[in-house]
Amino acid sequence: MNNTTKRAYVLYVFILAFMVGLGIMVYSFYVNGGEWTSNLVNKHIYSNGQIANAGAIYDRDGTALAYSEDGVRKYHRSETVRKATLHAVGDQSSFIATGVQSVYSSRLSGYDFINGVYNLKKYNRGNDINLTLDAEICKVAYNAMNGRKGTIGVYNYKTGEIICMVSTPTYDPTNKPKNMDGNEKYEGVYLNRFISGVYTPGSTFKVITAICALQNIPDIESRTFTCTGKYHTDSGDVICNSTHGTVSFEKAFNRSCNSAFAQLALELGREKLMTTAGQLGFNAKDYMGEIPITKSSFDVSGANDVDFGWAGIGQYTTLVNPCHMLTIMGAIANSGVAVKPYFVKDIVSPAGEITVEGETTQSEIITLDTTVANKMRELMRSNVVNYYSDSTFPGLKMCGKTGTAQIDDGESHSWFVGFSIDPETPYAVVCVAENSGSGLSAAGKIVNKVMQAVCK
């Protein structure tokens, strides 16, 4: 009898196991609760897989870009603004993975471990999110793209605030087209090309080659190059866009001379160019808040001479993410200090509590020497003054570099990267217009329209 009851100790083992199980359960609710509640099948937040009840999303002027009313998700009244801000705001079904409505869904729902989504149910609102974007500038940018695919991003290189971020193709979230699947017109429509896209950089990569040259060749500014329309290596020729004759380093950069920069790349060598690219954040993973930025890649370790020559002028396997390129521009403009871009400013709870999400921080992946940055800024200013002409950007003090990225099929991608050196308007800009030909004629014009609106 006593033995019998003593044997009940096995039940203590069982109780212990049960308590461990409960512990695991509480822990997993605590850790994963936010993610689980943001699942599309959660009918407290979503209705038929579409976001219905959630907090509002405002632009920098307090204009509501998205909000909920009586269990229906509503957007800005202007169709153009809806299309222009779609990739920042995100769609209703979280197809756009980097949109605020996807990434911050648990915050928009006002979820917390103690109350669950009670506030959302009771007050019909979750946390509101303020963005740094300017809806009007995004609208201008969307119109300037004029139906081209691509992206345009503008940010304040002193504070990091992104005021314009547009990715095309896009669509109206209140009236989603039905025939998007497999439709060439909507290719990659759910991709925010600014954050998640990568492109062949073309001549804009010459900025990186030039930085490497400034770092490693002491007399680079007094050097001259001879361009015969192509640069010959043992394994083939790098073709130039023109025959530039004998040009200085500055002029070679102005004219975007392929011969000169292929020669420079080969002179610098694979190792040094890869080191510089690494210092500028190539091949490194970065995040904008919680949003992962697709990394730029540059690898010439296995390239033969002609391929390496092409790599030096932004062809070969090199791929650049527009947001990353914008941050490099910011570093050059800001005397070597690369400020990280962000577009989610803060989160406001129904009670008025403010959680700061984005603030001015320095990029961990980009390091640039001040003197090199300043020299680079002069070279980019020289591009506009001596080659593109200030009249291309009337009333602005722009620095920039164009790019015409040759791709395997179709017309070249048109790039423009640059920044304004006016201290009143410390904005850097990146623009990619897909299959649009030369850099200045397409991307340059888009950038001008947007920067006119930005610097107004």
Add this chain to the structure above:
Amino acid sequence: MSNENLNKRFNWGLMMTIITAFQVLTSTVVIVKDGVNLKLLAVFAAYIAAEWMYFFIASNFCGQNNFELETIGFLFSGIGLTVCASVYDDYALKQMVSILLGLFVFIMLLVTLRRTDIVMKLRMPIAFAAVGLLAVNLLLAEYNNGALNWITIAGFSIQPSELVKLAFIFVGAASLDKLQSTKSLTKYLIFSFGCVGALFLMRDFGTALIFFFTFMIIAFMRSGDVRTIALVCVAAALGAIMIIYFRPTVAARFSTYRHIWEQINDAGMQQTRVLIYSASGGLLGLGIGNGKLKHIFASTTDLVFGMLCEEWGMIVAFLIVLTYVFILLYAIKVARTTRSAFYAIAACAAAGLMLFQTALNIFGVTDILPLTGVTLPFISRGGSSMICSWGLLAFIKAADIRTYPKLSKTILPDHPLYPPDIKIGKRSTRPTRRQVSVPRVVGEPINQKPPTSQTARKTTQTKPAQTKTATRSTSKDIPISRQTRTATGRKASTSGTTQRSASSRTASGTARRTTTAKDVPISRKSSSNGRTKR
């Protein structure tokens, strides 16, 4: 004595009032949800009246002064009723009737369990009735969500396996009461394999596991032999692997385990919704009737834990499941002072079963364990489950010495359980009694009969058992006899292995045997036609 004083001082009337207040509050939310629902009002009023009637009669006419288990039962049944009424108001009446039926079974079991002699007489009939019920179930079964565990009689669908759970503990505790009797162990093994086998045929994997777990508690508490249990476990594990291999529905459930998010809209539907909506409820809950999990299939039965988390809050849900832990701790505590091993085993088995079923349910729906589709005691909607839950409580309450206070003097005045010098329930006398009695008991056989009697006894114990199982295996079905044959084979080998184990066992073994012979009337009776006479 201090315990009884404490219980007298504890105001159970106040406790009942608090519970009633809670039930009035929660049921009001449901009743006034869409205007005043008079039908629901009547159901809840009747339920609360029934609670008070039980309390009034039990405390005033039956000499009951402790209501720990009943108050838990009332509170939880009430929560279950409210959850049920908040989703399907048509079912509320049925559920209320189920609770009353459960209460009736609780009372009837308590009355029956008071008389161990009646328990012994009922043991075999109940065993046969249980197996018969499962057999009828198998014959008439309706295919229901991958399991065949339902039968419909006169418009009422019942789940016989729930009722068999009570029989399983009843028979198990009663037949294994006799110590180290291979015959009774074999009988119970056959009964257990019959039950578990029937459940496998019904594809009710969860309930089969519960039976297996309960079997282990009972068997271990009787024999205390870890190796026997280990052997049974290994055999069961092999069996389980075979089941998974051959039964596609069970295999599908296991393949879903830990992959629920990949099958969010088919196999993992229930678990993912439980997790999503439980998290949405937070610690404090969204309020009764404000949840979304109720629209998911089986929300008030298998998934009711998720509904509690979502609507009542995780704090309430976790307090409820923690209460099952306390019920088990309570059962272990009352088992120490109860008057016979039968009560101790029955109480621990019942409380263990309840907690194990709770574990399968709540860890199943949250994907910590594979989903087995068992109910949460008291809370899940369903009559059979409710009756079973109340019946389990009866086993635990029967073990509490305060339940039958006048038993020793009035009902069984010269019962061997109650020698005049032992006061029931006084734990303080126990240690001294044990210290005194053990050496005396050990001394007796050694003095009278030399160790040869021990070994002789051991061989007689194993040999007849072997021949018996051998003859049985020819007449009856083969898999079960194979099981028992391995069990006895192992026993024979251990008895002859080393001198050390034999000698070390002699002291504890004899001590064990004599104590039970004293404690338990059943064992004495059955031993007269058992092996001790030989």
